[in-house]
Amino acid sequence: MKALIIAAGRGSRMRHKKLPKPLIYIYGLSLIERILLSAKKADIKDFVIVLGYKGEKIKRKLGSGKRYGINIEYVMNEDWEKGNGVSVLSAKKTLKAENFILLMADHIFNESILKRLIKVPLKRDECALAVDKDIKGEHFNPDDVTKVWINDGRIKKIGKALESYNGVDTGIFLCSPKIFDALEVSIKNGKYALSAGNQVLSDWGKLKPVDITGKFWIDVDDKIALKKAKEVLIQHLGKITDGPISRIFNRPLSTKISAFLSKLSITPNQISFISFLTAIISAIFFSNGRYIYFIIGGIFAQLSSILDGCDGEIARLKFQQTKYGGWMDRILDRYADASIIFGIMYGIWINTGWRGVWILGFITLIGTFMNSYTAGWYDSFLREIGNKKKGFRFGRDVRLFIIFLGGIFNQLLPVLFILALLTNFESLRRLFLLNRLSKSSE
Amino acid sequence: MKALIIAAGRGSRMRHKKLPKPLIYIYGLSLIERILLSAKKADIKDFVIVLGYKGEKIKRKLGSGKRYGINIEYVMNEDWEKGNGVSVLSAKKTLKAENFILLMADHIFNESILKRLIKVPLKRDECALAVDKDIKGEHFNPDDVTKVWINDGRIKKIGKALESYNGVDTGIFLCSPKIFDALEVSIKNGKYALSAGNQVLSDWGKLKPVDITGKFWIDVDDKIALKKAKEVLIQHLGKITDGPISRIFNRPLSTKISAFLSKLSITPNQISFISFLTAIISAIFFSNGRYIYFIIGGIFAQLSSILDGCDGEIARLKFQQTKYGGWMDRILDRYADASIIFGIMYGIWINTGWRGVWILGFITLIGTFMNSYTAGWYDSFLREIGNKKKGFRFGRDVRLFIIFLGGIFNQLLPVLFILALLTNFESLRRLFLLNRLSKSSE
Known part of the structure; x- marks a missing residue:
């Protein structure tokens, strides 16, 4: 299925000196790039973009779409100033007689909306609009948003000036070519906005709502919405599987770092490697065996833990997630874990001469790896129950935080004991949990 | 969808003193239990079984089906001696007007056949028969099997006596209730076999083949087929992800052990635990530090490796696979691996007094765990390319075999060096492989 993106308007409430609104940047990506890449995540690869105000700049930026792994065709609408209904209609010939997705170049969204919308069965000549029923939401300006009145499973009224309404228009549509007929009618009546064409569809009983x-x-x-968009994108970076230290301490810091780094050209894989090097530095300081170095080692361990969040955050912010990146991060994390344990073990040994520390380190390494080994299914379990309750997750964030405290307070030997116990206990706890789960699912 | 199982016949070519044929055992399960559990794997939970010869014994064995997690209804066919067409027809009332799967109590099969058959779209009044086009196959008796003649995507002729044929009847059907009409016609004509009813369906153009x-x-x-069935079930126990030692050395032994153990009531989880204990014994012998004990340690390590195959084999043979069992096995394997490395390390240390062995053991443990850690995606990759080429898999079978050799030949220190290198090299190799794969899939 193709997607039509309307990128013709001026964006009067957020005029930028040089750039058309679709090229305004959020975290290293322009608005329209975010829209293309979100749609791509919903498996849409072919796009038609209607250009108007400073359209050449947009075209120069996006090109054929090849470097995003998509195809882009462009339609120039010289009459863009009349209204966005005219812009949609100008793509009529290009889109031929197929159903298509209709998007606005300034409405960013999570791909889950598109994934749901694409699956909606359309009868002949029907169109569907993704509708948000949270009409008191803070993610839009109630004075400016297009409202809808839904009754009997149909959108009966649509427009900015509705007095009573039970949903708001997200600007995300699944359209049949009937939309063009409706726009021709509304434009003939001197109404050039897309919502006027949609009102015609509603009058024909052909516009149905999809609740998202x-x-x-x-x-x-506007500037307020831009700020809100940035906030929400950052808020969405945490994972449901985050452990307590990650949630309370690491994420608030790592997301700030990521927000900054996203504007640079540094890649998530490079950040994984920096986090790994930070851990190696921590291990080297620990292995020195003196308290003052233990403190520095502890700080670097915690720093590595914080940076470990950034690679995934930037990958998610900039649509750069890859299977390889995920595995490289995981494998480097395991070598980092092992190095830190080794550094601590060695540091204690040259400090105290106690040989038992080798056995203790060995047991800690086993337990640590077991936790990572079982993390895959345990996290998928946490995601399943995620909305029901927050399970305490004893993971890497907690381990490195304990090590951080141990370094700071010169308590590395007790910390090694604690980790040896906790990590192995945790791996057995997960096994018992799985046993209980498989019994209850029989 | 319900499945109808015909378990009414006597099984004249394989008469058993006391038991009807469906209750003959193969590897700890009766034929009819295998059929029920295979169908359950294809998500069929409701069964109707037609009983005849010694039907009470079958009913007593299977009961309500609750302990298999399924529902069973029974139909008694007093006229079973007339032929299996009469048995199918006797279930007409019980099955009502729905489509259903039809199975024979003495035809065992892999669930993949049913999974494919269930998805076949049936037009009104159509039936579909799973057909094997390998007419020279060794898995049936050509004198006795029902043959089919396929033309224009339809089964034109069906019967045991066909002179020319291009497929054989597997006895696995997807039926509409039209089959009962066809059987009523054939029975009225004095033909009581199911294939006679199917010939009527063919004459009506209503029987289509599904190639399996x-x-x-x-x-x-008969006895020959029973022997063949046992052989094939055992052959299917290997995995496409088996490493070379597993394929050449361990599987031939472990499957023999499993074939024996499957007849006992020992569970796969109990065998996982025995394999784990065997590894612990190996570790204890290694840790003793003397050559004679190294030999015993090596033998126990290899024995543990062989037994490690049996839990999965028995689980597959007896339909006892569980997620918990799989994870318990994996977790015990990791602790077993760590214990053996620890035992070797300790044994070398008390033998030589060389402290560097602790570092070496530590590095070996890291590499060993990394291989297990990445085994999940690596195995799914091997399964993908599985039919194209056999990738060499450096896994647990190879590691334990190297340890076995090291114990036998008193070369544990070099073995630890080799394992430290190979395991860590392998984890990096996998990372590079994933990098290459993700680039080629872009």
């Missing part, structure tokens, strides 16, 4: 309440979308219409 | 060539099925019709 709770999913992320935002109309980046 | 290459998938496992066998009609356990």
Whole structure:
């Protein structure tokens, strides 16, 4: 299925000196790039973009779409100033007689909205609009958003000036070519906005709502909305599987670092490697065996833990997630874990001469690896129960935090004991949990 | 969808003193239990079984089906001696007007056949028969099997006596209730076999073939077929992800052990635990530090490796696979690996007094765990390319075999060096492989 993106308007409430609104940047990506890449995540690869105000700049930026792994065709609408209905209609010939997705170049959204919308069965001549029923939401400006009145499973009224309404227009549509007929009628009546064409569809009983309440979308219409969009994108970077230290301490810091780094050209894999090097530095300081170095080692361990969040955050912010990146991060993390344990073990040994520390380190390494080994299914279990309760997750964030405390307070030997116990206990706890789960699912 | 199982016949070519044929055992399960559990794997939970010869024994064995996690209804066919067409027809009332799967109590099969058959779209009044086009196959008796003649995507002729044929009847059907009409016609004409009813369906143009060539099925019709069925079940126990030592050395032994153990009530999880204990014994012998004990340690390590195959084999043979069992095995394997490395390290240390062995053991443990850690995606990759080429898999079978050799020949220190290198090299090799794969898939 193709997607039509309307990128013709001026964006009057957020005029930029040089750039058309679709080229305004959020975390290293322009608005329209975010829209293309979100749609790509919903498996849409072919796009038609309607250009108007400073369209050449947009075209120069995006090109054929090849470097995003997509195809882009362009339609120039010289009459863009009349209204966005005219812009949609100008793509009529290019789109031929197929159903298509209709998107606005300034409405960013989570791909889950599109994934749901694409699956909606359309009868002949029908169109569907993704509707947010949270009409008191803070992610749009109630004075400016297009409202809808839904009754009997149909959108009966649509427009900015509705007095009573029970949903708001997200600007995300699944259209049949009937939309063009409707726009021709509304334009003939001197109404050039897309919502006027949609009102005609509604009058014909052909516009149905698809409820996407709770999913992320935002109309980046003014400076306030831009700020809100940035906030929400950052908030969404945490994972449901984050452990307590990650949630409370690491994420608030790592997301700030990521927000900054996203503007640079540094890649997630490079950050994985920096986090790994930070851990190696920590291990080297620990292995020195003196308290003052233990403190520095502890700080670097915690720093590595914080940076370990950034690679994934930037990958998610900039649509750069790859299977390889995920595995490289995981494998480097394991070598980092092992190095830190080794550094601590060695540091204690040259400090105290106690040979038992080798056995202790060995047991700690086993337990640490076992936790990572079982993390895959345990996290998928946490994601399943995620909305029901927050399970305490004893993971890497907690381990490195304990090591950080041990370094700071010169308590590395007790910390090694604690980790040896906790990690192995945790791996057995998970096994018992799985046993209980498989019994209850029989 | 329900499945109808015909378990009414006497099984004249394989008469058993006391038991009806469906209750003959193969590896700890009766034929009819295998059929029920195979169908359950294809998500069929409701069964109707037609009983005849010694039907009470079958009913007593299977009961309500609750302990298999399924529902069973029974139909008694007093006229079973007339032929299996009469048995099918006797279930007409019980099955009502729905489509259903039809199975024979003596045809065992891999669930993949049913999974394919269930998805076949049936037009009104149509039936479909799973057909094997390998007419020279060794998994049936050509004198006794029912043959089919396929033309224009339809089964034109069906019967045991066809002179020319291009497929054989597997006894696995997807039926509409039209089959009962056809049987009523054939029975009225004095023909009581199911294939006679199917010939009527063919005459009506209502019987279509579904090609399942290459998938496992066998009609356990006589002693020879029973032997063949046992062989094939054992052959299917290997995995495409088996490493070279496993394929050449361990599987031939472990499958023999499993074939024996499957007849006992020992569970796969108990065998996992025995394999784990064997590894612990190996570690204890290694840790003793003397050559004579190294030999015993090596033998126990290899024995543990062989037994490690049996838990999965028995689980597959007896339909006892569980997620918990799989994870318990994996977790015990990791602790077993760590224990053996620890034992070797300790044994070398008390033998030589060389402290560097602790570092070496530590590095070996890291590499060993990394290989297990990445085994999940690596194995799914091997399964993908599985039919194209056999990738050499450096896994647990190879590691334990190297340890076995090291114990036998008193070369544990070099072995530890080799393992430290190979395991860590392998984890990096996998990372590079993933990098290459993700680039080629872009």
